[in-house]
Amino acid sequence: MVKASEIISNNIMNIMKQNGKKQIDLAEYLGVSKQVISKMLTGGRMINAIELQKISEFLGTSMENLVKRPEVFQETNAIKAFMGKVETQEARDGLEIADEIANLICFYARTHENAEEMMKPWEA
Numbered sequence: 639m640v641k642a643s644e645i646i647s648n649n650i651m652n653i654m655k656q657n658g659k660k661q662i663d664l665a666e667y668l669g670v671s672k673q674v675i676s677k678m679l680t681g682g683r684m685i686n687a688i689e690l691q692k693i694s695e696f697l698g699t700s701m702e703n704l705v706k707r708p709e710v711f712q713e714t715n716a717i718k719a720f721m722g723k724v725e726t727q728e729a730r731d732g733l734e735i736a737d738e739i740a741n742l743i744c745f746y747a748r749t750h751e752n753a754e755e756m757m758k759p760w761e762a
Contacts, residue, residue, distance in 0.1 A: 642705070646690070647679045649704050653697045667696045682744060683751065 654664065665675045668689060677683035685693070694701045 641681075643681050643684060645707050646685060646704055647681060649706070649708075650693060650697070651679055653699055653703070657697060659697065664693065664696055668692055683748060 654660070661675045661679070662672050665672045668675070674683065678685050678689070690701055690704060694704055697704075
């Protein structure tokens with residue numbers, strides 16, 4: 639099953655490529671670092687609705703175009719793409735476990751990053 643965040647990041651990257659836009663340009667437009675953009679586009683950080691709206695303005699497209707699922711989706715997860723080439727069920731099971739562990743590591747990293755942000759004092 640394809641995650642919404644994968645669809646959105648793939649759509650953003652495809653539109654950026656079509657328009658000759660670079661990640662650094664998007665970072666400057668949003669007022670964030672290139673590392674934040676990289677995390678957004680690789681799934682290490684979720685894109686919130688406000689950021690999505692600003693990204694759609696930057697790319698000159700609708701938010702709908704950024705969130706719609708293409709008719710044909712190219713699998714970008716290396717483990718899942720590789721699983722189609724594995725012949726034994728035991729190997730598939732092993733890759734599935736590795737994928738779940740990788741997801742847990744990413745989830746922990748995002749949770750830790752969000753916790754640090756939540757601990758910062760709010761400005762009025």
